[in-house]
Amino acid sequence: MEIMDGKALAAEIRAELKVKIEKMQQKPGLAVVIVGEDPASQIYVRNKIKACAELGIRSYSYELPETASQAELEELLDKLALDSDVNGILLQMPLPKNFDEDSAMAHIPVEKDVDGFTATNLGLLMQHKEKIVACTPLGVMKMLEKYGIDPAGKNAVVLGRSETVGKPMAMLLLNANATVTVCHSRTQNCKEICKKADILIAAVGKPKFVTADMVKDGAVIVDVGINRDENGKLCGDVDFQNVKEKASYITPVPGGVGPMTIAMLMYNTYLTACKE
Ligand code: NAP
Numbered sequence: 001m002e003i004m005d006g007k008a009l010a011a012e013i014r015a016e017l018k019v020k021i022e023k024m025q026q027k028p029g030l031a032v033v034i035v036g037e038d039p040a041s042q043i044y045v046r047n048k049i050k051a052c053a054e055l056g057i058r059s060y061s062y063e064l065p066e067t068a069s070q071a072e073l074e075e076l077l078d079k080l081a082l083d084s085d086v087n088g089i090l091l092q093m094p095l096p097k098n099f100d101e102d103s104a105m106a107h108i109p110v111e112k113d114v115d116g117f118t119a120t121n122l123g124l125l126m127q128h129k130e131k132i133v134a135c136t137p138l139g140v141m142k143m144l145e146k147y148g149i150d151p152a153g154k155n156a157v158v159l160g161r162s163e164t165v166g167k168p169m170a171m172l173l174l175n176a177n178a179t180v181t182v183c184h185s186r187t188q189n190c191k192e193i194c195k196k197a198d199i200l201i202a203a204v205g206k207p208k209f210v211t212a213d214m215v216k217d218g219a220v221i222v223d224v225g226i227n228r229d230e231n232g233k234l235c236g237d238v239d240f241q242n243v244k245e246k247a248s249y250i251t252p253v254p255g256g257v258g259p260m261t262i263a264m265l266m267y268n269t270y271l272t273a274c275k276e
Helices: 006-022 039-055 070-082 101-105 119-126 135-146 166-175 190-195 257-274
Strands: 029-035 058-064 088-091 155-159 179-183 199-202 220-223
Touching: 006 039, 006 135, 006 257, 029 039, 029 070, 039 058, 039 257, 058 070, 070 088, 070 101, 088 257, 119 166, 135 166, 135 220, 135 257, 155 166, 155 190, 166 179, 166 199, 179 190
Parallel strands: 029 058, 029 088, 155 179, 155 199, 199 220
Antiparallel strands: none
16 A cells, blocks of 8 residues: 655645746735635635745735625636736635625636636536646646556546536546546445446545445545544545545545645646746
8 A cells, every 4th residue: 555645746846836936037926815704714815825835835824704705706806816916816615605606706707717617617518628637636636647546548537526526526536537436415325336437536625534335445545634523633525534544546635636636736836827
């Protein structure tokens, strides 16, 4: 069994990007917009801004209160869309319940959509004409590539069908010629389906959801989940200690997919600046 070291790979990718960015006359600029005071979102945003600073990416942070209106948010996004100092716009999800996420996303021009969440970027992914791809699934693909795992012809099972992780993940694996099954909360026989997976991606958001009896010997296990266990300790969706005995490759939490997501955000921001 080999542990896929997302932290090390992310550091490698960031170091390569830093060299490329140093050579750019006009450094990339990322605007990060957060609405409300969700503590997890605030930590994610802080980490993203810190990563920008380390790479020489200019970052601009905008915080709107939960009481702001949809129109105020969209006005800000329209302003950033026109701002030539801003190459990428990141709208931290999820938005508070009273906001319409799809309507807000429609105010981010496709060429500034560093998260790959606009309808156009998702459509391009579906057509296998990817431009900017959602950071977490892209990070997973980079990790598989790094460890020489080619999805072509393999049975890949994706647990979860969110717009931000599960769906784009499934599409990337399909584009890479895997045979893909997507499981969700209404799936029957989830355990039997997972047992057939050569590559199993868990993006459910439930600690220890994937247990050893759901995993085939020699399977590749990628754990996207970020949860807290009963002791408040960070953990993924996979029962790591037991599942690792059966896996050929497995990602840890922390230190697996999480750091790759940030590295891919930096990569996408760099891409948006190169397209100018
Ligand atoms: P989400 O929007 O809550 O989606 C969870 C998915 O899991 C849904 O599609 C849901 O099905 C499915 N699900 C729920 N119960 C299930 C069950 N019993 N069997 C099979 N599927 C089930 O979550 P998300 O945004 O995709 O995130 C998933 C996890 O990844 C979370 O822990 C999140 O914190 C983490 N995450 C990590 C990163 C990273 O950088 N590592 C980035 C993003 C997210 P339905 O569609 O039927 O409800």
